[in-house]
Amino acid sequence: MRSIFSLAILCIFSIQASLAQHQCGTEAYTRNHFKPAKEQPAMVLRGQDRDTVPNEIITIPVIVHLLFNTNEQNISDEQIKSQIDVLNKDFRRLNTDAVNTPDAFKPVAADTRIMFCLAKVTPDGKPTKGIIRKYTTKAFFLGDDGMKFSAAGGDDAWDSKKYLNIWVCTLFGRSLGYATIPGGDASLDGVVINYDVFGNTGFVRPPFNKGRTATHEVAHWLGLKHIWGDENCGSDDVDDTPRQKSYNYGCPVFPHVTSCSENASGDMFMNFMDFTDDACMNSFTYGQKMKMRSLFALGGTRNSFLYSFACDSSLASGGPLPDDTLPVIKPKASVNIYPNPAISDITITPVNDYVLAGKTCSIYNVQGKLLLRQSFVSNREKINVTALPSGIYILKIGEGDEKQVAKLIKL
Numbered sequence: 001m002r003s004i005f006s007l008a009i010l011c012i013f014s015i016q017a018s019l020a021q022h023q024c025g026t027e028a029y030t031r032n033h034f035k036p037a038k039e040q041p042a043m044v045l046r047g048q049d050r051d052t053v054p055n056e057i058i059t060i061p062v063i064v065h066l067l068f069n070t071n072e073q074n075i076s077d078e079q080i081k082s083q084i085d086v087l088n089k090d091f092r093r094l095n096t097d098a099v100n101t102p103d104a105f106k107p108v109a110a111d112t113r114i115m116f117c118l119a120k121v122t123p124d125g126k127p128t129k130g131i132i133r134k135y136t137t138k139a140f141f142l143g144d145d146g147m148k149f150s151a152a153g154g155d156d157a158w159d160s161k162k163y164l165n166i167w168v169c170t171l172f173g174r175s176l177g178y179a180t181i182p183g184g185d186a187s188l189d190g191v192v193i194n195y196d197v198f199g200n201t202g203f204v205r206p207p208f209n210k211g212r213t214a215t216h217e218v219a220h221w222l223g224l225k226h227i228w229g230d231e232n233c234g235s236d237d238v239d240d241t242p243r244q245k246s247y248n249y250g251c252p253v254f255p256h257v258t259s260c261s262e263n264a265s266g267d268m269f270m271n272f273m274d275f276t277d278d279a280c281m282n283s284f285t286y287g288q289k290m291k292m293r294s295l296f297a298l299g300g301t302r303n304s305f306l307y308s309f310a311c312d313s314s315l316a317s318g319g320p321l322p323d324d325t326l327p328v329i330k331p332k333a334s335v336n337i338y339p340n341p342a343i344s345d346i347t348i349t350p351v352n353d354y355v356l357a358g359k360t361c362s363i364y365n366v367q368g369k370l371l372l373r374q375s376f377v378s379n380r381e382k383i384n385v386t387a388l389p390s391g392i393y394i395l396k397i398g399e400g401d402e403k404q405v406a407k408l409i410k411l
Contacts, residue, residue, distance in 0.1 A: 023208065023249075023275055025143045025175030026220045027230050033144055035185040050306065051298040058296055060164050061119040061310035063128075065155040066195075067136045067147055067169040072203055073195045075168070079202035080118075080131055086200055086211030087116045087218060090272065090284075097282045102254045104265040108240040110289040114222070116164070120313035123159050127316035139405045140172040145188050157187055162308035164221065165190030166214070168198050172407065173366060173392060176213045179220035182301035191217045207250075210278035219272055219284070222292040222302070227273040233260035238287035242268055251280035334404060335397060341409035344386045348397070350379050359398040363408065366392055385410055 052058065062084065068074040089095040093111040101109050118130025138146070138153040147154035147167045157165045167190065171177070177193040197208040204211075225236040228244045235243065245258040248269040257266035268274070270282050284292075295302040309315055334351045350356050356376045361383065363372040371393070374383055388410045397404040 023174070023176040023213065024216060024220075024226070025171075025178035026181070026217065027226065028175075029143055029178040030181055034181065035188060037183055037185055052293060052296045052306065055113060057113050057115055058293070058305065059115045059117055059311055060305055061121075061162065061308055062116050062130060063119050063158045063163045063165055064131045065147070065165065065167045066131060066133050067138070067141075067154055067167065068133070068195070069136055069139055069170065073170055074133065075195055075198065075202050077129070077131065079199040079204070080168070082199035082201045083211050083214050084116055084118055087215060090212070090215045091115065093283070095282060097279070101270060101283045102265070104255075105268055105270070105283065105285075108285045108287070109283040110286040112284055112289040112292055114292065116218075117311040119158075119163055119310040121310045121316045123162070125315070125317055127313065136169070138169075140170040140407070141192075142172055143175055143178055143192070147192060148188055148190070157190060160186045160189035161304040162310055164218070167192045168195050170195060172394075176208055177217045179217040181220060182223050182295055189221075191221050193217060207277035207279065212272065212278040212281045215272050215281070219288070219292065223295055224273055224288055224291060226275075227268060227271050236273065238285065238291055240285045240287040241271065241273075242266070244268070247275040249275045249277070251277050335406065337395065337406055337408065341411045342385055343411050345382050345384050346408070348376075348381045348383065354402075354404070355379065356381055356397070359402070361395065361397045363388070364394045364396070366394070368394075 064080055066075065066080070086095075091112045091114045093109060098109070119128055120130065122128045132155055134155050136153045141147045141154070146152040147169045148157055148165075150156050154167065154169070169192065171192065171194045175194075176197045177191065179191045180189050191214065193214050196203050196205045197213040198204070198211070200209060200211045224238075226247065227236050227241050228246050229235045229237075233243055233245055242262050242265065243260050244267040245260040248256065248267055252267070252269045254269075255264060255266040256269055257264065261267065268285075269276050270280055271288075272281050272284055273288070274281070294300060296306060297303065334354060335356070336349045336351055337346055340346065348356065348361065356379045359376050361374050361376060361381070362370055363383075363385070364370055371388060372383070372385070374381070376397075385408070390410055393408045393410060395406045395408045
């Protein structure tokens with residue numbers, strides 16, 4: 001019994017480490033789905049031909065598209081606002097844990113002088129709180145941009161030349177979030193974050209409960225690469241970030257020296273562009289600051305944000321602010337699956353008058369291959385999943401309006 005328990009604990013830690021190693025989906029998204037913007041003739045509007053100036057604070061209006069399928073996913077205004085607060089502190093180096101930057105790296109740690117606000121004005125000039133709440137029938141979204149289109153159960157982007165679109169939803173698989181890099185299709189431009197790693201209060205799960213997933217992904221949106229350059233001993237095209245062998249996860253002890261380390265200080269694992277836990281991240285560098293700010297220069301991909309006034313509520317007209325009362329979802333029929341993660345048997349029971357008897361349960365791998373199917377004859381059913389390899393699976397019960405889809409983790 002002790003050996004089985006030990007094996008279970010080992011498997012849990014192995015899966016947790018694996019999840020940590022795959023928390024950012026930007027590199028995979030860029031490789032598989034990124035669509036470059038169609039080239040258009042350069043156009044400069046009268047009065048809109050200025051460059052950034054040194055030490056100018058650039059403020060980016062944010063519109064949050066919150067897509068929820070359950071009450072838990074319908075996170076509060078406070079949780080959303082906490083994320084904007086984290087972004088502002090991290091990008092301005094006002095985060096309290098900035099003191100944890102090792103002395104060896106403090107000389108290059110930087111205040112980027114970039115800030116964020118929840119938008120106060122809609123594209124058509126009406127007042128807004130910068131938050132769109134939308135119920136979706138989707139139990140989860142894949143990393144293929146479905147959440148960015150109303151026709152696919154998501155929500156259409158606002159003008160990406162004036163707003164940073166952030167979609168907060170439930171992502172399937174190991175990714176906590178992903179971002180489009182500069183220069184992509186305007187209808188897809190923005191950041192996607194899992195609802196339970198957005199902000200630092202409410203429904204957030206450790207070790208990603210301090211809002212650093214959004215800090216990391218927004219920095220991708222502003223042109224930064226992962227600090228290891230997405231290849232062994234690769235380059236992130238920034239001069240003052242030391243070369244490192246690969247990503248780090250968890251929270252290494254300084255100094256963390258590898259075969260690619262340039263000196264005794266080793267990896268800059270506390271940089272926001274590594275994969276360490278939220279509590280371990282605390283800094284951008286001066287070189288990263290300059291790379292991000294270069295996008296706002298004359299002719300830069302994000303230059304149009306210098307002329308976005310969506311943070312100024314005095315420019316809104318057309319009525320009072322919309323009601324911010326949280327929509328309440330009527331509890332819907334669903335199922336419980338336990339234990340999950342599982343080693344051998346799982347038990348499935350109905351919730352809110354759902355009927356299992358007479359339905360069929362199918363289990364698929366993440367590639368969509370059917371691996372197991374079982375017909376139910378009662379409202380409490382067991383399925384033996386011992387033969388399934390360790391990993392993440394999709395469990396589907398029933399068809400049509402009564403279809404239930406859930407994620408199963410096999411240890």
